[in-house]
Amino acid sequence: MTHQATQQQNILSVKTFITIITAGFLSLLLFSFTVHKKIADDFLKQLGISKADANSKISSSLLDGYLDAYGVKNIKNIAIGNRTGITNSLLEYTKQYVSSAGFIKEYNALRDQKKPVMYYVKTPEEFQQEIIENAKKSMLDVEQKLKKADAAMKPVFEKTLESISKQLQQAEDPNNKSIAGYRKGYPVLVKNREDTYAKEIVAWETKYPAGHQQFIKQRLLRFMEETRDINFGAELYEKKGVKYFSNPDYEAKSIYWKMAFRAGKEVVEPARTFVQGWMQSMQ
Numbered sequence: 471m472t473h474q475a476t477q478q479q480n481i482l483s484v485k486t487f488i489t490i491i492t493a494g495f496l497s498l499l500l501f502s503f504t505v506h507k508k509i510a511d512d513f514l515k516q517l518g519i520s521k522a523d524a525n526s527k528i529s530s531s532l533l534d535g536y537l538d539a540y541g542v543k544n545i546k547n548i549a550i551g552n553r554t555g556i557t558n559s560l561l562e563y564t565k566q567y568v569s570s571a572g573f574i575k576e577y578n579a580l581r582d583q584k585k586p587v588m589y590y591v592k593t594p595e596e597f598q599q600e601i602i603e604n605a606k607k608s609m610l611d612v613e614q615k616l617k618k619a620d621a622a623m624k625p626v627f628e629k630t631l632e633s634i635s636k637q638l639q640q641a642e643d644p645n646n647k648s649i650a651g652y653r654k655g656y657p658v659l660v661k662n663r664e665d666t667y668a669k670e671i672v673a674w675e676t677k678y679p680a681g682h683q684q685f686i687k688q689r690l691l692r693f694m695e696e697t698r699d700i701n702f703g704a705e706l707y708e709k710k711g712v713k714y715f716s717n718p719d720y721e722a723k724s725i726y727w728k729m730a731f732r733a734g735k736e737v738v739e740p741a742r743t744f745v746q747g748w749m750q751s752m753q
Contacts, residue, residue, distance in 0.1 A: 518619035525567055554740045561744045574682060581678040591663050594653035596643065601649075605638040683752060690749050696726035697742055702735040 567573060592600065612634060616627040640646055679685050705716040715721040720731075730738045 493570045504646060525573075554736050555738050557737050558744060561741065561748075565748065568686075577682045577685065581680075584674060584678055586674055588667040590661060591656070591659045594649065594656055597652050598646070601641040602638065605641055609634050609638065627664075632697055687749065687752055690745050691751075693745055694742065694749075696724060697730045697738050698736060699732055700727065702731065702738075704731065 480544050516610075516645070609631065612631045613629055616624060616631060629656050641649075706713045707716055708714075715723075
């Protein structure tokens, strides 16, 4: 393998490891982890991004669930460095940032934004009134067109107007069967709405817990699950420039499992050790 090919593979591996760390387990943390300012500055300088940009990328990756690696200028230089050390530095910095008041505020804002809204069920009176108002509006529209219509079109508009007039009379009839049917089914509609909303709230609270430590724990557990039992010595074969696993069971694994495989043992194992300690500190 040429030096250029090796360097390209290393760059891909580091890109992959950043994806795993930021997008794979999508974690947050309440507990503070102090990183000396100079160390943080040096690490960000290695990445080639500002502190503001780093924080923004962490937020978008963790909260929105996608990797924001745009603008990371020095990935090529990082690839030839100590990847284990970089893994820990990235995790330590992420752990520090996501414990900040600003990040917690972003999480709470996202949680509020995702909160389900109970849809409104019209009362029988509102349902009837809406039908009446729509009929009246249609009548007014047709009447205006009838005034401007030529001799050929007038019969068409007159017939339409007659039909709408009948619909209006039916809508205003207190014994209207459609409205009576809606009135009868109204309690069921209200109950279904309440049941649906209750289920949506449970799902929302599960995905976006009130205490963001639980949100953190979910993401950490996901990372540990996705990177469990990876065979870093798995055999690959190449077809039309794309590499595939010889073992079909590995080929069927999730995208995060495959990203972890490509990142390599020297990245994933220290990351798992770090995350395991992270989780234990939350208990």
